[in-house]
Amino acid sequence: MKQIPFASILLVASTAAYAEDCPVAPDHSADVSGVIAQIQQAENEQAARALSNKLWEFWTDAPDESAQAVLDRGMTRRNAWDLLGAIEDFDKLIEYCPSYAEGYNQRAFAYYLRQDFEAALPDLDKAIELSPNHVAAISGRALTLLGLERLEEAREALNEALELNPWLSERYLLEPGGPLAPPGQDI
Structure with a gap:
């Protein structure tokens, strides 16, 4: 019988306890x-963009102050191009x-910016599984798949x-001549 090192047992136990917190x-x-629903009824892209910003307020509302601090720090680091x-930080947030x-969505974005599309995709899938209407994760998944x-x-x-959200800026990718234009319109 193979013995499992005590340190591994402690790591698994502490990770499980940490996640329970x-x-x-x-x-x-x-x-x-x-x-x-409001975005879908928006009269123009500018109105839709203002509404889209409200979505970020909901998505980035972390479960508690500790999670919020880690999320905010990770996003600040990402914005400063300290992607690693x-x-x-996002690893810590996901563990907690x-x-x-x-x-998952923010870690995927950092991976995407590093052009590590293979690493980004499972995180995007998990974000969408947890939040099926996460428009940013779904469009991020499209961009990641394009990268792949x-x-x-x-x-x-x-x-x-x-x-x-019919007003996403990425919609141009589907236009004739765009990289995701329907076959026959991609020239």
Whole structure:
């Protein structure tokens, strides 16, 4: 019988205990759905953009002060192009709050900026699993799939994002001549 090192048992036990300390993230699903409905009715891109900013207020509302501090620090590091530092913070956030979608979305964004599309994709999938209407994660998934040159999947993901927010700036990728234009219109 193979023996498991004591340090490994402690790591697993402490990780499980740490994750249990994170409270449930605030449920903003009704608010998000309401804003998405408003975006879909927006008269122009500028109005839709103002509404989209409200979505970020909901998505970045972390479960508690500790999680919020780590999320904010990671986003600040990402904005300063300290991508490895940002990933380190998002790793901590995900370890502490594994059911908080924005931790995965933000880590995916940092991976995306590093052009590590293979690492970004599972995080985006997890963010979408936890928050199915996360327009930014869905459009990020489309861009990541484009980076992986998985064009049909990227086109599908972008169309899914555009169903939620038809004003996304990424919509130009589907226009004739764009990299995700339907086959035959991509020239």
